Amino acid sequence: MSDLHELEQRATVELQACGDEPSLRTWHTKYFGDAGEVKTALNGIGKVPKEQRAAYGKEANRIKEVLNAAFDAALAAEKDRAIERSLTADAVDVTLPGRTVPRGRLHVATQTLREIYAIFADMGFQVYRTREVESDENNFELLNMPPHHPARDMWDTFHTTTPGVLLRTHTSPGQIHVMRQSAPNPVRVILPGMCYRYEQITTRSEIMFHQVEGLAVGEGITMADLKGTIQAFARRLFGQERQIRIRSSYFPFTEPSIEVDVDWPMTDPDAVRLTKGTGWLEIMGAGMVHPTVLRNGGYDPEKFSGFAFGMGPQRIAMLRYGIDDIREFWKNDLRFLQQF
Ligand code: FA5
Numbered sequence: 114m115s116d117l118h119e120l121e122q123r124a125t126v127e128l129q130a131c132g133d134e135p136s137l138r139t140w141h142t143k144y145f146g147d148a149g150e151v152k153t154a155l156n157g158i159g160k161v162p163k164e165q166r167a168a169y170g171k172e173a174n175r176i177k178e179v180l181n182a183a184f185d186a187a188l189a190a191e192k193d194r195a196i197e198r199s200l201t202a203d204a205v206d207v208t209l210p211g212r213t214v215p216r217g218r219l220h221v222a223t224q225t226l227r228e229i230y231a232i233f234a235d236m237g238f239q240v241y242r243t244r245e246v247e248s249d250e251n252n253f254e255l256l257n258m259p260p261h262h263p264a265r266d267m268w269d270t271f272h273t274t275t276p277g278v279l280l281r282t283h284t285s286p287g288q289i290h291v292m293r294q295s296a297p298n299p300v301r302v303i304l305p306g307m308c309y310r311y312e313q314i315t316t317r318s319e320i321m322f323h324q325v326e327g328l329a330v331g332e333g334i335t336m337a338d339l340k341g342t343i344q345a346f347a348r349r350l351f352g353q354e355r356q357i358r359i360r361s362s363y364f365p366f367t368e369p370s371i372e373v374d375v376d377w378p379m380t381d382p383d384a385v386r387l388t389k390g391t392g393w394l395e396i397m398g399a400g401m402v403h404p405t406v407l408r409n410g411g412y413d414p415e416k417f418s419g420f421a422f423g424m425g426p427q428r429i430a431m432l433r434y435g436i437d438d439i440r441e442f443w444k445n446d447l448r449f450l451q452q453f
């Protein structure tokens with residue numbers, strides 16, 4: 114019994130002397146570890162004379178409870194003190210004004226693309242994405258431009274080291290992908306994405322630029338549907354007052370082919386430069402899908418017809434905001450980007 118009381122006293126004094134968490138842990142191992150003194154004392158009950166065993170056991174258990182509770186309390190108090198110490202040592206000055214995070218925004222090209230998606234979504238067009246690295250076959254041949262076709266001169270591009278694999282010059286090869294996935298069901302999609310051309314960079318032409326292709330294939334689709342769709346689109350994007358002009362044109366993959374211009378009021382000081390003095394600016398090429406292309410896409414041209422268009426959102430943004438140089442789009446000059 115006296116050994117037990119000596120143990121209790123010694124353990125209590127040592128516990129009070131512990132000044133941090135590691136010393137508390139060491140104390141705990143010393144008394145409560147596998148070979149700890151409290152455990153040893155409890156195990157020693159067998160050596161106690163039989164008549165004292167009950168009292169010894171009771172006392173040993175009481176001491177175990179008391180020391181355990183004292184340890185828990187000391188550990189909790191030490192943790193509180195540690196928090197207190199860290200708060201005063203690394204004090205945060207809550208009165209300091211916060212650092213402002215510069216607010217980003219969508220690129221003007223992305224904003225224009227999203228406006229275009231929204232307008233066509235209202236007209237029931239789905240957005241369909243296709244690859245930027247294309248085969249010569251999809252970019253040219255299946256669009257009715259076999260090797261050596263003179264129209265290929267309009268669309269020179271960057272070729273990869275793999276023969277027949279190139280960066281697409283327009284979004285039109287997407288037409289082939291969509292048709293082959295959908296035939297013989299009707300389709301009504303737009304295909305936005307980046308295009309690449311090996312050409313002279315000027316204020317109006319870049320070597321990489323976006324296009325938004327449109328394609329509708331079904332039974333009984335006519336030029337009137339194409340005209341109506343383009344007109345509705347232009348009204349939404351440019352407002353009721355703007356006029357559009359449809360000119361005949363040529364593309365190997367549409368027949369007949371057209372180009373669409375938007376009027377640019379000559380009262381605007383930028384008009385002469387942007388429209389080369391004509392008062393009109395081209396925004397897209399379009400036409401009725403050529404029977405050969407329909408066939409390449411898996412549709413019977415006797416039964417199905419369709420229209421397609423391809424527009425340049427950068428040119429559209431230039432028109433709307435009076436951006437006088439297409440090179441601004443990829444310069445990443447914040448003074449330009451922050452205006453939109
Ligand atoms: C084409 O690329 C045809 N694939 C369009 C088409 C699709 C016709 C479906 C018929 C049916 P074009 O080369 O004209 O056509 O380009 C279409 C539009 O892309 C142009 O009106 C212009 O807005 C934009 N664009 C063309 N080249 C550039 C360039 N270098 N930089 C910026 N925009 C360009």
